[in-house]
Amino acid sequence: MMHVADNLGRAPFRIMVTSLNAFMMSPHEWLAWNSDYPRRVLRHFIGIHLTPSPKEDAKETMCDACNTSPELLTRDGESRRGFLTAGAAAAVAAPLAATGFVGAARAQDAQDANALAESQVQSWAAFDTDGSFAPHTITRRAAGPKDVVVEIMYSSICHSDIHTYKGDWGPAVYPLVPGHEMVGRVVAVGSDVIKFREGDFAGVGTMVDSCGECANCLADREQNCLNGTTFTYGSEDKISGGVTYGGYSKKIVVKEEFALRIPPGVDLAGFAPLLCAGITTFSPINHWDLKPGQRYGVIGMGGLGHLAVKLAVAKGAEVVVFTTSEDKIADAKEFGATEAYLWSDEEALAQQAMSFDLMISTVPVAYDMQSFLNMLKLDKTLVNVGALFEVQGAQGMMMAFNRQSLAGSMTGGIAETQAVIDFAADHGVAATYEMITPDQIGEACQKVVNKEARYRYVIDMTAA
Numbered sequence: 001m002m003h004v005a006d007n008l009g010r011a012p013f014r015i016m017v018t019s020l021n022a023f024m025m026s027p028h029e030w031l032a033w034n035s036d037y038p039r040r041v042l043r044h045f046i047g048i049h050l051t052p053s054p055k056e057d058a059k060e061t062m063c064d065a066c067n068t069s070p071e072l073l074t075r076d077g078e079s080r081r082g083f084l085t086a087g088a089a090a091a092v093a094a095p096l097a098a099t100g101f102v103g104a105a106r107a108q109d110a111q112d113a114n115a116l117a118e119s120q121v122q123s124w125a126a127f128d129t130d131g132s133f134a135p136h137t138i139t140r141r142a143a144g145p146k147d148v149v150v151e152i153m154y155s156s157i158c159h160s161d162i163h164t165y166k167g168d169w170g171p172a173v174y175p176l177v178p179g180h181e182m183v184g185r186v187v188a189v190g191s192d193v194i195k196f197r198e199g200d201f202a203g204v205g206t207m208v209d210s211c212g213e214c215a216n217c218l219a220d221r222e223q224n225c226l227n228g229t230t231f232t233y234g235s236e237d238k239i240s241g242g243v244t245y246g247g248y249s250k251k252i253v254v255k256e257e258f259a260l261r262i263p264p265g266v267d268l269a270g271f272a273p274l275l276c277a278g279i280t281t282f283s284p285i286n287h288w289d290l291k292p293g294q295r296y297g298v299i300g301m302g303g304l305g306h307l308a309v310k311l312a313v314a315k316g317a318e319v320v321v322f323t324t325s326e327d328k329i330a331d332a333k334e335f336g337a338t339e340a341y342l343w344s345d346e347e348a349l350a351q352q353a354m355s356f357d358l359m360i361s362t363v364p365v366a367y368d369m370q371s372f373l374n375m376l377k378l379d380k381t382l383v384n385v386g387a388l389f390e391v392q393g394a395q396g397m398m399m400a401f402n403r404q405s406l407a408g409s410m411t412g413g414i415a416e417t418q419a420v421i422d423f424a425a426d427h428g429v430a431a432t433y434e435m436i437t438p439d440q441i442g443e444a445c446q447k448v449v450n451k452e453a454r455y456r457y458v459i460d461m462t463a464a
């Protein structure tokens with residue numbers, strides 16, 4: 001059980017929580033865990049003990065690597081470790097030295113150290129509220145023992161990126177490097193990383209750090225950290241100082257706990273939007289427990305909304321879409337919705353009164369919500385994930401008559417984000433997207449504002 005917790009990359013105080021999660025591992029997680037087991041055994045008994053780091057005590061390093069005590073892992077205590085160390089060292093070191101392997105290993109060590117060092121990284125930044133993006137060089141910190149270095153392959157444009165550089169949620173710090181939906185390849189791992197190895201695919205979403213100790217973090221709600229979540233861009237960087245820089249860049253260094261495993265064989269570009277849009281729409285489905293056959297209303301079908309449809313359809317719900325774009329009616333049905341209506345179709349909207357078990361609003365601007373609240377059944381909820389402004393048009397009396405709730409929700413925790421990635425892989429769900437190159441970011445953002453995106457713009461970072 002300790003090894004399961006290890007693989008999830010949690011701190012010791014979270015072992016009990018993550019051990020419970022382990023019982024609910026998806027097939028992907030079990031595969032990852034099992035395939036990773038021999039490597040972790042080698043790390044504990046050969047890798048670390050035979051070649052102790054010159055700067056750290058080997059026993060301490062082992063404890064950090066596994067997030068638990070050596071006794072818990074070996075059950076035999078110091079003597080068994082000593083036996084393994086001495087015996088395996090004698091067996092392995094002599095032939096390796098004779099073949100020149102040691103020299104090659106040193107060269108590899110130097111290469112690894114280089115990959116972990118602080119680096120200057122190409123990015124694309126907004127310099128003002130206009131969103132005219134330009135190349136900009138940023139510094140990524142040296143990777144620590146528990147960090148992974150990810151070469152970003154695909155980064156998608158979320159409407160939050162646009163709200164942020166425009167200053168809609170408060171003044172931005174420029175140059176601003178947005179991007180919190182990214183997928184790439186792990187190119188280096190710190191000495192204590194156990195969740196990834198070089199060559200794995202990894203994703204980074206809306207956050208890169210949290211305290212790990214508060215009640216919300218301990219409940220896998222890192223996005224609601226009581227001591228302040230570090231968001232992926234434009235947030236105070238508590239590790240390096242300054243502000244965080246997001247995924248409109250070619251590389252990111254991140255704690256392994258905040259990197260998500262992306263299963264091999266999936267559409268990597270289509271999975272990038274799952275890191276924000278996917279989890280933002282999946283979390284309400286989980287929290288309000290949408291069940292197969294229940295009627296689920298999706299208000300607005302852009303980047304978030306189209307994933308809300310696909311994920312709810314995969315859950316077996318009966319999905320109904322409300323859109324302002326006529327051409328999206330056919331798309332909604334293609335994504336699996338049973339019905340789709342234009343907001344302007346007042347007659348059709350009136351017929352939906354008190355018919356929904358759950359609704360989600362993904363519209364990124366404020367609007368009169370009461371006409372949709374009227375569509376909820378008794379005691380049901382409309383979850384607003386799009387318009388993070390003053391809520392307009394909710395009528396207390398109207399809501400009281402049917403005890404309707406209007407709720408907010410923001411992204412999801414790391415465990416829940418991994419769950420949506422695995423769920424999407426298992427059910428063949430991915431975003432519908434158009435690929436662009438980094439020099440097209442500004443133009444694409446304008447198209448998002450003009451509702452022209454179908455349905456996400458994914459920036460091909462390998463094209464620069």
Ligand SMILES: [Zn+2]
Pocket residue numbers: 158159160161180276277
């Ligand atoms: Zn987002």
Ligand SMILES: [Zn+2]
Pocket residue numbers: 210211212213214215216217218224225226227228
């Ligand atoms: Zn916290």
